[in-house]
Amino acid sequence: MRTSTPLPLSLAFRVLKLISSIAVLAGGAASCGPAKPVLVYVPASIAIDPTHAPRKSTVINSGSHSFWEAMANLDTGFISRHEVSESQREFAKALGLVMSGRHEDAALALDGVRATAVDSNVVTASRILMTAMLQYSDNWKLLAELDSMGRRNTATSGASDKAGVESWAAAFRRVPPRRMTFPEKPVVLPLLLSPSGIPMIEVTVEGKRHAFWLDTGSSMSILSAGVAAECGIKPLTPDTLEVATTTGRVPAQAGAIARLQLGGIDIRNTTALIVSNERMQVRIGDAFGVPAIVQIEGVVGYDIISRLDIRIDYINHRVTMMRPEPNAKLPRTGRNLFWIGTPVVRLVTSKGVPLHFNLDTGAQETYSTDGLLIKTKARTFRGERRLVGGLAGIAIVHGRFVDELRATMGGQALVLRKVLVFAPAFSSFVSLDGILGSDVGKSGTVRIDATNGLFLLESSRGQGLRKGS
Numbered sequence: 001m002r003t004s005t006p007l008p009l010s011l012a013f014r015v016l017k018l019i020s021s022i023a024v025l026a027g028g029a030a031s032c033g034p035a036k037p038v039l040v041y042v043p044a045s046i047a048i049d050p051t052h053a054p055r056k057s058t059v060i061n062s063g064s065h066s067f068w069e070a071m072a073n074l075d076t077g078f079i080s081r082h083e084v085s086e087s088q089r090e091f092a093k094a095l096g097l098v099m100s101g102r103h104e105d106a107a108l109a110l111d112g113v114r115a116t117a118v119d120s121n122v123v124t125a126s127r128i129l130m131t132a133m134l135q136y137s138d139n140w141k142l143l144a145e146l147d148s149m150g151r152r153n154t155a156t157s158g159a160s161d162k163a164g165v166e167s168w169a170a171a172f173r174r175v176p177p178r179r180m181t182f183p184e185k186p187v188v189l190p191l192l193l194s195p196s197g198i199p200m201i202e203v204t205v206e207g208k209r210h211a212f213w214l215d216t217g218s219s220m221s222i223l224s225a226g227v228a229a230e231c232g233i234k235p236l237t238p239d240t241l242e243v244a245t246t247t248g249r250v251p252a253q254a255g256a257i258a259r260l261q262l263g264g265i266d267i268r269n270t271t272a273l274i275v276s277n278e279r280m281q282v283r284i285g286d287a288f289g290v291p292a293i294v295q296i297e298g299v300v301g302y303d304i305i306s307r308l309d310i311r312i313d314y315i316n317h318r319v320t321m322m323r324p325e326p327n328a329k330l331p332r333t334g335r336n337l338f339w340i341g342t343p344v345v346r347l348v349t350s351k352g353v354p355l356h357f358n359l360d361t362g363a364q365e366t367y368s369t370d371g372l373l374i375k376t377k378a379r380t381f382r383g384e385r386r387l388v389g390g391l392a393g394i395a396i397v398h399g400r401f402v403d404e405l406r407a408t409m410g411g412q413a414l415v416l417r418k419v420l421v422f423a424p425a426f427s428s429f430v431s432l433d434g435i436l437g438s439d440v441g442k443s444g445t446v447r448i449d450a451t452n453g454l455f456l457l458e459s460s461r462g463q464g465l466r467k468g469s
Contacts, residue, residue: 044366044419046436047443048459049406052413056332061352063375067092068121072431073354074099074338074346087117091126098129099338101453107133128429131165132341135219136306138178138271143169162242162249171237171254172271179268180307182323187263191317195294196282197364198438199312201319203300204261206231212298214305214312214319216343216448217360217435221257221272222299224280228255235274243273250279262300265321270304299362302343306450311458312361313445324451333411335453340430345455347407347414349376355407355433359448359455367422368402368434375433379403385420397422410456 062078064070067088070078076096079089090113097106107130114126134143146166161167192200192211199214205223208231212221223233235253242249255274260267280296309324336346343359353375357366373380380400402419419434440446445458 044417044439045443046366046414046416046419046440046457048457049413049415052406054411054413055348055408056411059352060348060354062354069431071095071125072429074340074344074356074430075354085119085122087113087119087122091117091122094126095129098133098340099335099453101335101339101451103133103136103339106130107137107139125429128341132339132429135165135169135341136339138303140169140172140175140271144173162240167241168254171239171241172256175236175256175271176269178270181266181268183264186320186322187265189263189319189321191312191314191319194282194296195292198362199314199319201262201300203298204259205257205298206233206259210297212300213296213362214310215299215360215362216302216305217358217362218299218301219342220303221260221270221301222252222280223255223257223272223274224277224295224297225274226277226295227297228274231257233257233272233274243275250275260304262304262321265308267304272298302450305448306339306343309447309449309451311445311447312441314442315444324449326451328449328452328454330452330454331411333408336410337448337450337453337455339450340428342428342430343450344428344430344432345409345436347409349407356430357434357436358428358432359436361438361446363435363437364439365420366416366435366437366439367420368405368416369423369432370421371431372402372405372433373400373421376405378405380421410454412457414457 060075060077062070062073062075064073064075064078067078067082067084070076071092074095076092076099078084079092084092090109094106094109094113097103097109110126110130110133114123114130117123117126131143131146134140143166146169189201192202194200194213200211201214202209203212204210205227208227210227223231228234233255235255237254240251240253243252253274255272257270257272258268260270277295280298282294282296283292307324308321310322311320313320333348337359338344338346345357345359347355347357349355355372355375368378372378380402382399383401384398385401397420400421402416402421405416405419407414407416441457443459447454447456447458449455
């Protein structure tokens with residue numbers, strides 16, 4: 001288990017940002033030579049399954065055989081069924097606080113476990129989760145003070161880790177607390193889509209209008225260097241730090257936006273990363289492989305999205321945002337969206353097996369991992385996906401695809417089809433079974449309410465849960 005806690009970032013650096021087609025490796029009828037791939041223009045999909053009833057049970061069956069396997073599957077009930085050490089028991093209880101959304105209480109509990117445990121695995125895991133909870137709560141001052149305890153994250157060379165969350169905390173520690181003011185009525189903005197299909201909205205940064213991505217895969221909001229300069233936002237320190245991406249590390253500087261407006265929602269003193277214009281680009285290729293460069297002005301990250309009750313309606317092309325209602329009514333299955341250093345959505349199979357997907361609206365495509373195949377025994381086929389885009393204009397990925405998988409999410413029956421099996425792009429405390437990309441809601445509306453731990457799909461006809469429902 002690693003000790004570093006890099007600050008995650010999702011941008012145009014993912015391989016699976018751009019959709020195209022699947023070429024199924026067809027066999028079958030007699031022929032004079034090897035069968036040629038047959039192009040089938042069917043992208044991956046995840047949609048409401050009208051043929052199956054919603055799930056009502058809260059019972060899960062992770063099938064875990066050891067304590068740490070259970071923790072990676074977010075199965076805190078393992079401690080009631082098996083003998084564990086006292087420090088493991090306390091860690092599992094703290095993880096339960098994390099999953100219930102009690103982030104500040106969880107941070108205190110994890111700090112206590114970290115300080116008293118003698119099991120190095122418990123100490124390391126407690127520290128990783130504690131820093132994630134402090135980051136979620138914007139407690140940069142306390143995060144920065146972890147350095148004085150002699151427990152600062154270090155890179156392989158022994159120097160301080162420039163991507164470590166504590167390094168960023170030192171830069172952000174003097175930023176005043178973030179304040180968000182909501183109007184009485186929900187804010188409705190037009191839904192914009194980037195050329196690669198990522199949801200976007202118009203925002204106002206220091207009085208200037210720009211179009212920003214809505215990216216749950218980025219733990220913090222981001223400004224391109226050009227937008228930061230235009231808006232008079234200067235780096236908080238001269239130091240250049242780093243953010244961890246799926247393909248390596250990207251240089252960035254710490255900044256703060258004095259006033260950010262999402263329609264009528266007014267946000268003061270929000271921290272942000274400043275990334276060079278060159279790094280804030282997507283290269284979109286046409287059918288002939290000729291790339292076109294698309295500049296990204298900025299990103300509304302999970303640090304803001306998690307403080308909204310937001311609906312992204314792909315059918316009616318609008319984004320609705322409102323103040324989250326604490327202790328809102330939940331589905332019978334309870335919370336299904338957790339912050340574990342990254343937003344994680346739980347799906348459950350018909351046998352009660354929990355599946356955990358990183359929620360990343362900045363990734364264009366949903367994909368699964370080998371872990372999902374082990375847990376579900378899902379049927380796969382070999383094929384190739386031709387990605388129209390990427391640095392070379394067109395990229396071809398060979399591999400396996402999940403033909404069809406049925407599960408529930410928030411009790412709601414779903415069906416996933418033609419999902420590429422892909423290696424995890426980054427490590428996490430949780431055993432990730434895949435990534436939910438921006439394609440997850442293309443057939444309707446996506447609702448994200450991190451305050452109440454809800455991630456739901458709503459059909460174009462239905463409205464799903466409303467405030468106070």
